[in-house]
Amino acid sequence: MTEMKLSNIVAGNLENLSFDITRKGLYGIIGRNGAGKSTLFTLINGEMKLKSGKISGFNRSAYVPNLAIFDENLTAQDYILTLSKDEQEKATAMIQDFAANSFVNKKIKTYSLGMKEIFAFIMTLSISSDLVIVDELMNGMDYGMRKLAFGYLKSISQEKIVLLTSHILEEVYQNSDKIYLLNDSKLAEMPSLEVAKDIMQKNKAFVYQVYIDTINVE
Secondary structure (H helix, E strand, O other): OOOEEEEEEEEOOEEEEEEEEOOOEEEEEEOOOOOOHHHHHHHHOOOOOOOEEEEEOOOOEEEOOOHHHOOOOOEHHHHHOOOOHHHHHHHHHHHHHOOHHHOOOOEHHHOOHHHHHHHHHHHHHHOOOOEEEEEOOOOOOOHHHHHHHHHHHHHHOOOOEEEEEOOOHHHHHHHOOEEEEEEOOEEEEOOOHHHHHHHHHHOOOOOOOOOOOOOOOO
16 A cells, blocks of 8 residues: 655654655645745655654655756756656656657757756656655646646556645645645645635745636546
């Protein structure tokens, strides 16, 4: 069974955070700037050491923390060729779906924000894992690409745990199975969009954005 168990996590600005996800699915993680979302994801991906506590329940995670990790003098194809054969096949299929053939062989420094995000999204979902983290990876994509991306996330969430974060609350609620607010080193499930908005708007440190185009992914 794929699951994620966080037991008394202490690291960065997180103090004694405990939280379990015991089922596959798409889970939205929201919170103010500085609440610890990036710290949490970095810990889950094994790129930051715990001061104390334990993370368990899954074998491998896939996470692109930011677009700056890619060498801009290389191409997307250069990175894809570092993947296993099966992973390359997944990436190739996604390149076709996202119409990325036009730029994957060009240097990353020539990419628009949307192109970089499509590439990062493809890499994240192509890596063999049982937990996927998507951290603000779709802000630069146009409506069609975002809808396609959410379709992919919905599909893979039938097989693994997907953690999604975005400042666009409507988007998170429309596409996630459950939503959790990270605040004061606690993850609490949000019962409704209205409750989440109220909490976020009361906290001036959170940047809230209204997403006009409604995305419905079957």
